[in-house]
Amino acid sequence: MTAPTTAAELYRHGLRLLLEKDIPSWVELWDEDGVLEFPFAPPGWPERLEGRDAIADYMRHYPDHVDLHDFPDVRIHQTTASETIVVEMRGVGRLVATDSPFDMTYIAVVTVANGLITSYRDYWNPLAVSQPGADFVGVN
Template identity: 75%
Template structure:
């Protein structure tokens, strides 16, 4: 996508790539020195991934663990900083190993620089990994 594309449009494109299970194309949306943070990550889980390669390694097997069917309730909020958005959304699908449902609510603060993701703070609910069938998914992606 062109570098002048808005952060909201870039983010919507990233969601389409996740639904298409095109992780390499999703990773291509990241700046080389991009940082992904999980402020609520439970002990033993990564709290911070530094660099595009670390993000790629973390996400590489995501479709093997979570079969994401839909991303619902997407609300993208503009901030006073033009390259920063706050996103609310809900990922719905199934846990591949168990076939059980996957339903996770997220809030993310995403910063873009030159049309690429430079910072992604993912405020997902760590209590959800304690639900039956979901714990493997999350631990399988760490």
């Protein structure tokens, strides 16, 4: 595959890597100083991760907790800044620990520079963590 050239292409490539459970390659899509933010994070969960290493540590065991099967309904909206996109999407799969269904909606604001993600604000639904078996994010 040729290298993604737009923010939307890079984002879609990242989704494919997550479905393949290739977290190291997904982390390589990030700028060394990239920032991953969770504006709606519940108390005790990370609100901001700074740098590729921190993001890698956070995501390292993600496939051990969430078995992603698909990202249906991905809608990418281009902003007036060509390097920034707004994404509406849904991730579906199963929670590994309980073998229960996983179905999460997201809105993300993603900025890319020089072919790498520099900023990712993930507006996921914090109410989902209060559901039984939903302890799947933020486990290192």
